[in-house]
Structure formats: C-alpha cells, structure tokens
Amino acid sequence: MKLILLLSGGLDSTTLLYKMHGEHEVAGCLSFDYxxxxxxxxxxxxxxxxxKLEIPHAIIPMAFMNDFFKSDLLRSGxxxxxxxxxAATMKQTVVPARNAIMLSIAAxxxxxxxxxxxxxxxxxxxxxxxxxxxxxxxxxxxxxLREGTDSAIELLRPFVRMNKAAILKEGxxxxxxxxxxxxxxxxxxxxxxxxxxxxxxKEAFLIAGVADPTDYKTRHKSCEA
Amino acid sequence: MKLILLLSGGLDSTTLLYKMHGEHEVAGCLSFDYxxxxxxxxxxxxxxxxxKLEIPHAIIPMAFMNDFFKSDLLRSGxxxxxxxxxAATMKQTVVPARNAIMLSIAAxxxxxxxxxxxxxxxxxxxxxxxxxxxxxxxxxxxxxLREGTDSAIELLRPFVRMNKAAILKEGxxxxxxxxxxxxxxxxxxxxxxxxxxxxxxKEAFLIAGVADPTDYKTRHKSCEA
Numbered sequence: 001m002k003l004i005l006l007l008s009g010g011l012d013s014t015t016l017l018y019k020m021h022g023e024h025e026v027a028g029c030l031s032f033d034y035x036x037x038x039x040x041x042x043x044x045x046x047x048x049x050x051x052k053l054e055i056p057h058a059i060i061p062m063a064f065m066n067d068f069f070k071s072d073l074l075r076s077g078x079x080x081x082x083x084x085x086x087a088a089t090m091k092q093t094v095v096p097a098r099n100a101i102m103l104s105i106a107a108x109x110x111x112x113x114x115x116x117x118x119x120x121x122x123x124x125x126x127x128x129x130x131x132x133x134x135x136x137x138x139x140x141x142x143x144x145l146r147e148g149t150d151s152a153i154e155l156l157r158p159f160v161r162m163n164k165a166a167i168l169k170e171g172x173x174x175x176x177x178x179x180x181x182x183x184x185x186x187x188x189x190x191x192x193x194x195x196x197x198x199x200x201x202k203e204a205f206l207i208a209g210v211a212d213p214t215d216y217k218t219r220h221k222s223c224e225a
Numbered sequence: 226m227k228l229i230l231l232l233s234g235g236l237d238s239t240t241l242l243y244k245m246h247g248e249h250e251v252a253g254c255l256s257f258d259y260x261x262x263x264x265x266x267x268x269x270x271x272x273x274x275x276x277k278l279e280i281p282h283a284i285i286p287m288a289f290m291n292d293f294f295k296s297d298l299l300r301s302g303x304x305x306x307x308x309x310x311x312a313a314t315m316k317q318t319v320v321p322a323r324n325a326i327m328l329s330i331a332a333x334x335x336x337x338x339x340x341x342x343x344x345x346x347x348x349x350x351x352x353x354x355x356x357x358x359x360x361x362x363x364x365x366x367x368x369x370l371r372e373g374t375d376s377a378i379e380l381l382r383p384f385v386r387m388n389k390a391a392i393l394k395e396g397x398x399x400x401x402x403x404x405x406x407x408x409x410x411x412x413x414x415x416x417x418x419x420x421x422x423x424x425x426x427k428e429a430f431l432i433a434g435v436a437d438p439t440d441y442k443t444r445h446k447s448c449e450a
Contacts, residue, residue, distance in 0.1 A: 058293060060289045060293075061288075061289060063286075064285045064286060064330075065333070068285075068334055069333055069334065070336075070337040091375075094375065096333040096334075096336035096375070097330070097332040097333030097336060097370065097373060097374055097378075099373065100373050101326065101333060103329075104322050104325035104326040105289075105326055107321070107322040108290070108294055108320070108322030108323065108325070108326060109293055109294065110321075111295075111322060112293060112294045112296075112321050113295075132373035132374075134372070136372045137369055137372040137373040140365040140368035141365070141366075141369035144362055144365040144366035144368075144369050147356060147361045147362040147365060148322060148325050148362040149356065149357075150316075150319065150356060153322075
C-alpha cells in the first residue's frame with residue numbers, strides 16, 4: 001500500500017517509519033513545524049531518517065499554531081513541566097486538536113500524491129492525557145477522513161494498543177538507530193531527563209531491558225520520579 | 226454559546242455569521258489563506274463583515290496547501306472549469322481534505338480561546354461533489370473533534386440540510402449586504418458568471434426570487450447553462 005507517514009523525529013514515529021518501509025511503499029514523510037519548543041531538535045532527526053531511507057520528506061510550516069493556540073509545548077506558552085507523563089501538570093503540554101490537524105493535512109497530502117493511507121504512531125501510553133491519541137478519537141477521525149476524501153484515505157495506527165517499550169523492542173529488531181531520535185519537550189542542547197516525555201523515554205528503555213543511548217542532562221532520577 | 230465561526234467571505238458563511246451573531250456569542254471569525262485563486266477577493270469580504278460586527282478576525286496562512294496539494298482551485302492548479310456546479314469537471318476544484326483541515330484548526334483555535342463550538346456553513350447544495358460537506362463526513366468529524374478536545378468542542382452546521390436559495394432568504398431577513406460577499410473561483414476583478422460557483426450564486430438569487438446585486442462579467446447565460 002502506498003502511504004504517507006507522519007514523522008515527528010521521536011521514538012514512536014521513527015520506529016513506525018522503519019516498520020512501514022518494510023511492509024508498504026512509504027511515498028513520503030510529513031513533519032510539522034508548529035512552534036513547539038523542541039521542533040528545532042526533532043525535525044532534523046526526522047530528516048535524517050527520511051534521507052537515510054531515501055524517502056521524500058516535507059516539513060509543513062504551521063507558525064499559526066504558536067501564534068493562536070494555547071499550550072506550554074509551544075514557544076508562546078509557559079515553561080515545560082517536569083515529572084511523570086501522567087501528572088496533571090503535563091496536561092499543559094497538550095496542543096488543542098493538534099493530531100486532528102496533522103492527520104487532516106496528511107490525508108489531503110496523501111490524496112494529492114496518489115497514496116491510499118496515512119500512517120501514524122499513536123500508542124497506548126499516550127492515552128492518559130492526550131485525548132487525540134485514543135481510539136475514541138481515532139475511530140471517528142478515520143471514518144471522517146475515509147468519508148471526506150475521494151479516494152477514501154485510510155488511517156493506519158498499528159501501535160495504538162502497544163506501549164513504548166514494546167515499540168522500542170520492535171524498532172531494535174528493525175535496526176533503528178535511536179541516537180537519531182528526539183523526545184525532550186524542552187528542546188535544549190541535551191535531553192533534560194526530567195520532563196514527562198524524557199521520563200517516558202527512560203522508562204521505555206528500562207522496561208525493554210536495553211541500554212539507553214540518550215545523552216540526558218539529568219540521568220540519575222529514576223523513571224518513578 | 227461562545228463559538229468560533231469559519232468565515233470564507235462567501236454567501237453561506239457570511240449568512241451564518243449574521244445568524245450566529247444574533248443567537249450566540251461569536252468570539253472570533255476564522256479564515257484561511259490557502260492559495261485558492263480567489264482568496265485575495267473573498268478574504269477582504271470576510272474582514273469587512275467581521276469589522277462591521279466588531280468581531281475579532283484571524284486569517285490563518287496556509288501556503289503549504291498551494292505548494293503540496295493538487296486542485297484547480299489553487300493557484301498551482303489548472304484553469305477553473307466553467308459550467309454547472311455538479312458537472313464532473315467541477316470535481317477538479319475539490320481541495321483534498323480541505324474542510325477536515327479547516328475544522329480541525331478551528332477546533333484547536335476554539336479550545337485555545339475558551340469557546341465551546343465551531344460553526345460552519347456547509348449546505349445541501351455542496352454535497353454532490355464536495356464529500357466533505359456531507360453528513361457522512363460531518364457526523365464522524367464532529368465526533369472526532371468532540372472526543373479529541375478537552376472541552377468537547379461541538380461542530381454546529383445549521384445549514385447542512387438547507388439549499389443556497391433558502392440560506393439567501395434567511396440572510397436577507399437578517400439584513401446581510403451581499404454586495405460584500407465573493408463566490409467566483411476565478412478571483413478576477415469581477416465575478417466571471419460562468420464557473421460553477423458563479424452559476425450556483427446566480428441560481429440562488431433566481432430561486433429566492435430576489436434581485437442579484439452581483440457584478441458579473443457574463444450575466445446573460447442562464448443558471449441552466
């Protein structure tokens with residue numbers, strides 16, 4: 001199947017890229033420069049993998065989200081909270097309707113390029129605070145994209161019932177080089193090791209039982225912190 | 226109810242603005258500069274009405290649609306076809322997933338600004354070629370936006386079972402000045418009078434039985450042309 005893949009440059013979507021590259025025709029990778037504090041760190045990671053696999057990569061400029069949307073993930077928002085991903089404070093990092101926007105653009109892009117599907121790396125660990133990673137959102141969203149496009153674009157989300165550690169294990173079997181992925185929401189020189197997505201990243205490597213190659217600024221705090 | 230309204234500057238969304246302004250709190254109007262040939266003609270119309278009603282108006286720049294999407298409605302596409310709206314050639318003016326993209330952005334904008342709903346002027350006449358104006362699309366899209374946002378953003382589409390003539394009649398009762406609306410897809414100095422949306426505009430005034438104030442370049446061809 002010819003598809004367009006949403007590639008953030010993080011652990012999940014990068015793993016999805018290698019999985020889909022083996023199973024389907026990935027006609028293009030799509031990333032979004034939407035004003036997140038870590039866009040300048042994750043987008044080059046996305047480009048690195050697309051280039052390695054010789055897949056066209058488009059980065060969609062969406063500065064309007066930074067200008068008009070409220071979220072601490074954005075440069076226009078407050079500081080990134082620290083602590084576990086599921087902590088109430090991490091809710092501040094939700095960007096309203098972000099995934100609906102990205103999936104809709106990807107569907108239009110897919111139809112414009114003769115692809116039949118969009119592939120997206122939502123996983124079960126995302127669900128607690130990110131409403132737009134859950135099947136309750138994804139099932140109607142997939143139906144809307146199917147009904148709303150002439151070629152009935154499908155939405156593939158093979159990781160939706162997997163956790164991050166399981167995704168990581170699959171990626172290691174596929175030979176993914178995770179040194180070229182970025183998670184930290186702060187977007188500083190190194191992964192901070194303290195924000196929700198850093199904690200989740202550490203936890204995934206720990207649970208998967210493999211060495212974590214990430215260069216964290218603060219490594220010593222455990223994932224239970 | 227506090228809502229965000231999608232305002233193109235055309236006949237339908239302008240009527241919707243006046244209707245919603247009377248019934249709810251329209252906290253903002255949202256337009257999109259997405260590379261359509263007629264954006265430079267319709268966006269000033271949208272601004273005119275927002276200013277008249279003293280409602281904040283944001284225009285979202287989406288040049289990427291012109292760059293990456295395939296449609297003759299876009300500046301990057303072929304010429305606008307002439308003839309009736311339902312003609313097969315008019316399909317070339319569909320912009321893939323356009324409404325899913327706009328509705329998703331509007332939902333994120335609404336949530337960011339404390340609004341509870343998005344209002345959208347899809348109507349029954351749009352359905353033949355525009356899949357993303359039909360309830361088959363709008364029902365799951367509404368569900369996705371409700372499930373995918375923290376404040377369960379609602380999607381209001383009060384015109385979805387009305388035709389353009391009925392909308393026009395309602396707008397005239399509301400005092401809408403239709404000289405400040407733009408339909409023509411060609412985006413030239415005057416309405417061409419020959420493209421699908423000009424034909425549909427003429428037809429609506431004819432069926433509604435009211436004088437058409439539009440300055441068409443070619444007025445003599447009947448709506449059955």
